[in-house]
Amino acid sequence: MSDLKRFGVSIEEDLLRKFDKFIKEHNYGNRSEAIRDMVRKELVNEEWVKSEEKIAGAIVMVYNHHKRELMDNLIDIQHSYQESIISSQHIHLDHNRCLEVIIVKGKIGEVYQLESKLKAVKGVKHASLAKSTLGKGI
Numbered sequence: 001m002s003d004l005k006r007f008g009v010s011i012e013e014d015l016l017r018k019f020d021k022f023i024k025e026h027n028y029g030n031r032s033e034a035i036r037d038m039v040r041k042e043l044v045n046e047e048w049v050k051s052e053e054k055i056a057g058a059i060v061m062v063y064n065h066h067k068r069e070l071m072d073n074l075i076d077i078q079h080s081y082q083e084s085i086i087s088s089q090h091i092h093l094d095h096n097r098c099l100e101v102i103i104v105k106g107k108i109g110e111v112y113q114l115e116s117k118l119k120a121v122k123g124v125k126h127a128s129l130a131k132s133t134l135g136k137g138i
């Protein structure tokens with residue numbers, strides 16, 4: 001391992017409390033260990049985003065369809081990524097909430113971009129990409 005360096009971090013009390021709870025639940029020995037792991041994870045993600053490789057997978061999301069302009073935004077985003085989207089299914093969970101599953105196939109970077117754009121739409125409570133493979137190399 002290369003030399004360890006120290007640096008200071010400023011963080012809101014509330015966020016730190018949540019972080020400490022997370023550390024405990026995930027059995028990290030201390031905050032530094034958890035932060036190092038998170039940084040590595042983000043760096044790996046960054047590599048994926050730049051990759052030209054193709055994947056297949058599904059984006060699952062839950063949103064409140066009453067939120068203003070939400071449906072328009074989601075549809076606009078999906079139209080700009082129609083080359084990566086194979087199909088989608090919409091399920092009405094209850095009066096307010098919807099579950100949508102978007103089946104994707106395409107360049108990893110594009111699929112990630114699609115996921116992060118959908119996630120950022122106001123009213124989207126959760127969006128997560130389940131990564132699979134086209135299966136050619138396995």
Ligand code: NI
Nearest residue numbers: 091092097098
């Ligand atoms: Ni619905």
